Amino acid sequence: MALPARWKNKIVPSDPSEQIMELQMGPSHPASHGTIKFNLKLDGERIVDCDVEVGYLHRGFEKMCEQGTWTQCFPYTDRLNYASPCINNVGFALAVERLLGIDTTERCKYVRMIMSEVSRIVDHLTCLGMAASEVGATTVAFYMLEAREFLYDLIEAVTGARVTVTWCRVGGVTHDLPADFTDQMKASFVRLDQVLSDCDKLLSRNRVFMDRMAGVGQFSKDDAISHGLTGPLLRATGVAYDVRKAHPYLVYERMEFELPTGDRGDNYDRFNVRFQEMYQSRRIIEQALAALPEGPVTISDPKVVLPDKQKVYNSIEGLMNHFKLIMEGIHVPAGEVYQAVEGANGELGFYVVSDGSGRPYRVRVRPPCFLAMSALNKMLIGRMIADIITTFGMINMIGGECDR
Amino acid sequence: MLIEKLKARFGAQIVGAQSACGEETFTIDREGALDFFRALRDEPGFEFNFLTDVTAVDWPERKPRFDVVYHLNSLTLGHRIRVKIGVDGADPWVHSVFGVWRAADWLERECFDMFGIVFKGHPDLRRILMYDSFEGYPLRKDYHYNKRQPIVPEVDPVVNPLRPSR
Numbered sequence: 070m071a072l073p074a075r076w077k078n079k080i081v082p083s084d085p086s087e088q089i090m091e092l093q094m095g096p097s098h099p100a101s102h103g104t105i106k107f108n109l110k111l112d113g114e115r116i117v118d119c120d121v122e123v124g125y126l127h128r129g130f131e132k133m134c135e136q137g138t139w140t141q142c143f144p145y146t147d148r149l150n151y152a153s154p155c156i157n158n159v160g161f162a163l164a165v166e167r168l169l170g171i172d173t174t175e176r177c178k179y180v181r182m183i184m185s186e187v188s189r190i191v192d193h194l195t196c197l198g199m200a201a202s203e204v205g206a207t208t209v210a211f212y213m214l215e216a217r218e219f220l221y222d223l224i225e226a227v228t229g230a231r232v233t234v235t236w237c238r239v240g241g242v243t244h245d246l247p248a249d250f251t252d253q254m255k256a257s258f259v260r261l262d263q264v265l266s267d268c269d270k271l272l273s274r275n276r277v278f279m280d281r282m283a284g285v286g287q288f289s290k291d292d293a294i295s296h297g298l299t300g301p302l303l304r305a306t307g308v309a310y311d312v313r314k315a316h317p318y319l320v321y322e323r324m325e326f327e328l329p330t331g332d333r334g335d336n337y338d339r340f341n342v343r344f345q346e347m348y349q350s351r352r353i354i355e356q357a358l359a360a361l362p363e364g365p366v367t368i369s370d371p372k373v374v375l376p377d378k379q380k381v382y383n384s385i386e387g388l389m390n391h392f393k394l395i396m397e398g399i400h401v402p403a404g405e406v407y408q409a410v411e412g413a414n415g416e417l418g419f420y421v422v423s424d425g426s427g428r429p430y431r432v433r434v435r436p437p438c439f440l441a442m443s444a445l446n447k448m449l450i451g452r453m454i455a456d457i458i459t460t461f462g463m464i465n466m467i468g469g470e471c472d473r
Numbered sequence: 474m475l476i477e478k479l480k481a482r483f484g485a486q487i488v489g490a491q492s493a494c495g496e497e498t499f500t501i502d503r504e505g506a507l508d509f510f511r512a513l514r515d516e517p518g519f520e521f522n523f524l525t526d527v528t529a530v531d532w533p534e535r536k537p538r539f540d541v542v543y544h545l546n547s548l549t550l551g552h553r554i555r556v557k558i559g560v561d562g563a564d565p566w567v568h569s570v571f572g573v574w575r576a577a578d579w580l581e582r583e584c585f586d587m588f589g590i591v592f593k594g595h596p597d598l599r600r601i602l603m604y605d606s607f608e609g610y611p612l613r614k615d616y617h618y619n620k621r622q623p624i625v626p627e628v629d630p631v632v633n634p635l636r637p638s639r
Contacts (some may be wrong), residue, residue, distance in 0.1 A: 124602035131587075132618050136562055167494050266592055294522055294548060297576025310548050406494050407544055407555060409525075420544065422530055435526040435544070443579035 126468035134432035138398025153188035158237035164408035164419040186350040191414030200462030216264040242365025282337040286460035296444040300415025306334035312411040339463040399428025438471040481522040524574035538562030569595035587612035
């Protein structure tokens, strides 16, 4: 069978008389957590070409954001990366606040940072647990899901919801941390440490696990930069790029933490980077809780933040203020801003454009998974079918964010 | 600072430059865009080795109608810029930057899918988030958000492939 020109330099079938088989893997495959389709061309079990098809979870996020007020976008951002919704909330809020030219309170910045880091741990637990279960380490998956559950409890104690938190607002957050948050956090950390040390023992030097991960899905430093990879995928290749360090937001520049990096850029390095990042997030949370300042968690600008219910019910000014903010939305001056935050999977950017009305003119999300998925094809060509599972697991594609 | 440096280097190429909210935006002409981007990537002092994002904004009442927006980042020097190219609504096209940064592959496909902007020189410009038989470009302002399109009839993908084989 004649090979199309674009494969010619990539791979030579072991036997030219052999047929290249086409196989469609997905969109709903038990070993891929996410709706995605791989259109494979196979030579035996070797992948000759892989066309990754995304878009099954497209909900028109960017279009829907243009239909409501700025505040009404927050529930949509939750649903981008449902494993770490707080980070998405914070990213969008920061973008709008920069466009408005306002600065939130000190406490708000700390609280947002703490919750972002809790979310990051949750996200990494989900990713690693699922990836482990897909290579057969179901025990690890359940340990990690258990840890995720008690961190979800913590998120619920703060925001009132486990996953769809809608917790940030322009100018602040809806709820402050509960009074006993520090104690709850400490208790959770004790349990988390146990889980992480168990999982470390079960996986990190596990022969089967290493054989499946090491040397698979390798990506060089230059390729990773050119393909726009960010987050753990980029750091696994040895590039210490993290938005929290390179373009600090909130109060990250005051925190001490390191960026775990790898050197080979394979799945095992990605696993290690994610694993070590959980300890670093823990460090940040501990420092932030120790330095947490007192004060309000929202600013008191009536043009941005809803008035107290007391004022709404008892004064005409309060009622009008409330009505205007709900019906017309916050008037954001015309302009544009690109605000990036470090999501669990990499650089999550919000590019927002305002025309001066109460509604967003354009909201664009720069999804880290989407770029990573575009590089998947290159990671897989020449590998085995079984390597799709581990590589895809380590990319941690979140459909909500990739397809928007 | 970056503004002066870029203006000194690319004087005629740059149509407009502004700085707002701590971000620098350049508007350039689409004809020489590729050389401009290559120089931004390779020349010392700029070193924009990382393409963060490619997207577009639709301004139906304005001429040119579309802004194609590139966000660039330098991992070595730690600065970002935004580059815009104004594109006419009747025949919206720009040169693809696929040859400069590989990240442009899917980003440009998405931009084509959502806005109908053609990236000349892209090796594989197809729809990516929407299905092939989808009509129109959903992120254009004249596409109503509530518009419904008929569900695609189910066909056997082997006998009758929805996607033309590459």
